[in-house]
Amino acid sequence: MSTWPSESQKQRQPTATSEARLHELRSQAERKGRVEHVGVHPEGAPFPRASVETGYYGIPLLKQPPWTWEIPLYFAVGGAAGAAAVIAALADWIADDDKLAQDARWIAVGGAALSSVLLISDLGRPKRFLGMLRVFKLQSPMSVGAWTLTAFGSAAGAATFAKLLRSRYDWLPIRIVGEISQGMAALLGLPLHNYTGVLIGASAVPVWNKNVKTLPVHFGMSGLQAGVSVLELMGNENAALNWLGILASAFESWEGFNIESDSNRVLTPLKRGRSGFLTRAGGVLSGPTPLLLRLAAVFSKNSDSLRKLAACCGIAGSVLTRYAWMSAGRASTKDWRLPLEVEDKRPQEKPLPARMVEAVREPRRA
Amino acid sequence: MPGLGTSFGRGGATTAQTDLARADAILIMGSSMAENHPVGFQWVMEARERGATLIHVDPRFTRTSAMADIWVPLRPGSDIIFLGALINYVLTNNRWFDEYVRHYTNATFLLRQDFKDTEDLGGVFSGWDEEKRQYDPTSWLYEESPEKETRGATGTAPTAGGHGQRGGEASKSNIFIKDESMQDPRCVFQVLKRHFARYTPEMVEEYCGVAQDVFLKAAEAFTNASGPEKTAAICYAVGWTQHSKGPQIIRSAAILQMLLGNIGRPGGGILALRGHASIQGSTDIPTLYDILPGYLPMPFFDVGTYTWDKYLEKHTAQTGIWASYESYIVSLLRAYYGDNAKKENDWGFDWLPRVTGDHSQLGYWLQMEDGKMDGLFVIGQNPVVGAPNGRLQRIALSKLKWLVVRDMVETETASFWYDSPEVRRGELDPKSIATEVFLMPAAGQAEKSGMFTNTQRLLQFHNKAVDPPGDARSDTWFIYHLGRLLKDKAARNRSARNEPMNALQWNYPTEGPTAEPKIDEIDWEINGFTWTDRKLIKSYKELKSDGSTACGCWIYAGFHPEPTLNKANQREPKDYLGHGWGFAWPNDSRVIYNRASAAPDGKPWSEKKKLVWWDEQKKTWTGLDRPDFDLRKSPDHPGDLRNGKGVDALPGDAPFILHSDGVAWLFVNSGLKDGPLPAHYEPLESIISNPLYPDHGTNPAAQTKQRPDNPYAKQPNDPRFPYVLSTYRLTEHHTAGGMSRTLPHLAELQPELFCEISPELAGELGIINGEWVTITTPRGIVSAHALVTSRVRPVTIGGRKIHTVGIPYHWGWKGMAQGDVANDLLAISEEPNVRIMETKALVCNLTRGHRFPDGAGALEQFQREIQRVA
Amino acid sequence: MIRELLSRWPVIKQIQTGADGTGPESWSERTRHLVPKNHGAEVARSICPYCGVGCGQLIFHKDNKLVSIEGDPESPISRGRLCPKGSATYQLHTHEGRLKKVKYRRPYGTRWEEVDLDTAMQMIADRVWDTRERTFVEKNDKGEPVMHTAAMAHLGGATLDNEENYLIKKLFAGGLGMSCISNQARI
């Protein structure tokens, strides 16, 4: 129990003005037997009522996404790892760029490992991750994702390990296993790099499911951007990376434009408040900025540093974007009007005293 | 319960909760039944769903109002105006049940010439002694009724309690004169008509703040649901009783139900709703100062009943059940003192303590405050939160030498010496409090066997499941072993003063490792047995005045007729009234006075509303309930009131067998200390003056106990305290909170003190919902969160808007859910009959903000605050 | 062992039956053999200790420990239903704040002390007897019997059993001659 009286209680001491007004009202009551004018229109009026206009005291219906910092970071890491696996295979098989392929493999396998660590950190115990493999549910993006990540991790790991072995023993079985697992990793890298868009898009959170049609592409492109950018920062100068970066940042620019030009109120968390700031910052860093830098790099002599700059922006943008969506998701579930389909008349409304609101919305943990 | 006791004979609910389902209308007033008795309320809901009209009269719109068809908001404390108007409505619109009223009530009885009504004397009845501030009820007697010749026979002494009052003590009321035409101006019916003539719908509108159409809607609904084919019930609780005129409010309801013919009939009656598991039990087998088990009064000095002969003479009636008074008291004394009770020593009557003053709780608490008491046992109660004027309650405890508290948790009462508001304010200092405190852990109901008597007089046994934890013990264990130790001490000195202790029968066998007394043995003693061969008795009718029977509570006699048959522990209900489950006193009748459910000729008033009836073939009373009547007495039995004796002297159409005239009393000829009929008086603290009797604003017989530590607002209309204050309870908590505030699952539901005010008042004072407000009365200051709600609304009285502040009183400074003690605001006051305090209608001030800090200067601020004139 | 482990792996069952993972294939052993916590417990039939309605309660207990408390469906008054307070009866008996030891505060003391039960009983008996010895009035000035002490009082009873109240009145009034006895019930 808090001390008594608490600070907030002390703050509510009546002032000389309010006492004077009270005195006036009292004497009026005594003189005339009634109070003719209402003293003041009380703050917070109308008194809390549950109604169509106010919902159930404005208490949000939906629960906030419970995830902490690990999950959005996982979205970014997993996306980059998935994209990297695809790049690794193509760089190996088509472009014959060994360094790129090798770096990309390391990103894939490292990303997969880091992803597991992040997920386990969110779940609390390593054993809990095993639970993900208890069933396989096509209808659950989380289940699909968990199996994909597991398979992807194994394939990427096998591919990397095989390559390591091959540098010493270039035996055929190792080569076959290496090539197959590289192919598997690339194949699984495709869903891994963008399934997280499905994961949050196909949910009850309004701002997420409103964007369900673009979220997977958006998250995929964001992952691609991150993957490409990391590879570039590792010293890969393959032009294909720049072109892939251009593709990703072009899409991100388009996505950002799309969101900004859509006035649907469900999208408000993407534009206002903390989540809006994050979204915009993430958008600028992963959309127009790297796009311009990369385009410039195509024509510039100083392409290397331009690309590295773009890569830095891209990574930051990719990570920020995931945090932005998580934050927007939280803000979206706080808006009780959305699931109840009640019009927003916020400007006319005065908020309830903060204490009361918090009491209900954020019950103290037992 | 003198309100019901004097009207009908027994101080208990006349009906059962299950029977409410058969009502055609239910008036709930002075109670929020859905809120405080939710499970009992299922029967009201059942009635509602079957088409009954539910009327809730309450200043606030409560959970009960939310279930009602008609909600009538009225000004707190104006209940008698409202009920009086209902009575007047019945009388002026010819709605009374004529045959019922003529045969089963004293409507036809003539009153004495010298009786004068409040309407004649401007607010008091004849017999008022302004100096002593008490009534002499001689003039209220029936014409020709002989007065009894004991000292104080005509006076109802100021110290005498009301629990034992069943009416008629002052005379032989079996002798009277009737006017069958009910036209004589001195007959009760005509007196009643005149008395209530001023209680009109206009009056209700003006002084209850109830619009006439709303009143008429309720009146129509209730009276239309009464008659041979229909019945209506009334439920009340402490919303009626905790007034300075509580029993008279209940009397108003009783009069209404008598006129409408709703007593003793299915779906009718008056249900007193009790707030504790065994609150009925604790008056039946009392832990009260003024009565012995079975409502046998204690010996009193100022009514002259301190000698055996006078005691018997005063309490024995010629006719009716009380004719056998001697066998009840002798059997009790036999149970108390065993073989030491002998005819020669008046069965040990002289060993009983005599009541010489106001020994009620509030009375002795003031003695305690004055430093005149040594010790106190508090068992399962939390008075420093639950009793009025909490500050005085707590300070008084600091003046004791020793205090024993038994409870399941550390209550505020046990901890007053180190963390009460007085200690925090610097008014009390642990280092200067001499009180020795013993806090004893008590067992819960799951950890002991025993019986509760519920709100409908039903004895129900609860079986022990597990042992209590640690050193927790049942109260039976505590009392038994304390008694054992004390008897050892007494045995060392066989002086006269130790005689009662030495004579006391106290040899209960024990069982188990903790030496828990065997509950069966105590139950057998309560049930009663023959003294010589120890055979359990089956009915109170077997009790004898020659000492051959012992019985601890005559009204419970027969609940344990065999050593292995405890009817309170029966668990096989056979019918809707629940026969076969538990045992209802008296004699397992679930609806009492049920002879009245049949017409004088013994046939049910209607097929639809039959309950018990006379079976002409078998020459016996029979029916759905156990008849509360002599089974073999035919309806045409003439009786012999003038010369006969006992129940046999009552005629076959007299359902109210505890009254010596066999009828229900519209007019109470003696037994009430504040008048034979209810009259409206304002609360002891009121906003307005009494519109009916300007010279007698408040109940003249009520005691204010006004003193510097128990001050009152100026009466009426103290400008410092412009609002009406009313306290109440919530579903989520239990009284003073000892059994609910410490439980997480209950504490979280209503976690803090709050008060309810109307948006209008909030508007006038600029109060936001949820912010701190401070409520002040001359006794105390309480800060609470404001819950602004239109469920509380101001009433307009005489053009003036009167605001009500509602405050639930469950909280204290211990447990999980905490808050100021709302009862600090209340005054210690005593209604004259039962010495209850007024909690439902007082005056207060309300201001914005929290303004009662602890520490230095707090005490001075407290006093300044209270004295402050706005 | 591996086969057993595998046969319990819902994925295997999914493969075998083509189930989508939401049905019995995903039930754990615990779920499959779920029993209520009062399974196999003994029952004591009791009455709710809170208000005056008098609802029936079933107290389930095992090995001298409470398991759960719920409404007695046979009760003609409550038909198995309980209000929030009645529903919390289990917690009433088992919550952390329950007193289990005697607490004693000596005169002018500033803290509770623990005393064993027997000592406390002796001490209380001593206090009571001392007060009675000092304050008992046998007769008034006129020589009429008074036989009481008004210097000690009792309060409480409405939450107690009738048997307890019977003994209280018998000992305190009938034996000790205490006239100041009162409880929650007034009316």
Add this chain to the structure above:
Amino acid sequence: MSTFIHAMNAPTENPDIHSSHTTGFFTDSTLCIGCKACEVACKEWNDVPEDGLNLSGYSYDNTGSLSFSTWRHVKFVEGEIKPGDGGNSGNHLSWEFSSDVCKHCEVAGCLEACPTGALVRTEFGSVFLQPDVCNGCGYCTVNCPFGVVQRNEDDGRAFKCTFCTDRQKVGLEPACATACPTKSIMFGNLEELREHAQSRLSDLHGKGMKDAQIYDPKDTSVKGLHAFFLVRGDPRMYNLPPKPEVPIVYQKDAWRSAVIGSGAFLLAALIAFTGSRHSSRSQRKVSARRSRA
């Protein structure tokens, strides 16, 4: 009584899921007296922790919403108060109470989303969260259109109403329905409850409560509730969404988008790397020359 005790000790079986065994809750708010017995009975039986001691100021509701530590929640809706009219009058809403609970949807978002199979459909047709299986991924939380299920951050796992599956296994009613003093919470065979609800609704309409309606969204992807409600007035006042959708309805669009995205990526990468083959070869030549030099 004997049958009751017998039921307590009956052996448990696991019949398969049959729709005829499907049980449900019908919560009739016109019978609710707002006593919160359901909240307490639920917490006592299921040992659910206390969840905060805060006064809300929202009528008598200090619980707020369903959560991991509140599986039954009584809502208090304050309307217009008129002297003369109690809450049972048909004219207007005055003070309504309604006990909320997990809806045990016909098509349940949480159930479909759960990656571990912790959430399952039981033989009673209810949605049961197996606490021994749940790994706390939290995905059910964002997939419940009614905001019922929630993760306990201290424990890490998610919790919600179990429909007292343990009690149902031996033929007992859920704790809340058992306790409910006025049978506002009715428990029984779902189809029978639905029929009863319809007749109750027409009764109420006959009594003038034209604003009474049943909340059981069968026409959305949720396809109906196993715990459905009768309320007076707009269900939105009770925080009941007019068109709740199971999030799996969004999956078609989502996966399509994922496939398109992957395709675009793959295609672009193929083109880019094929294009980069030559340049990279020439680059490598250049670098080889440099190293030689």
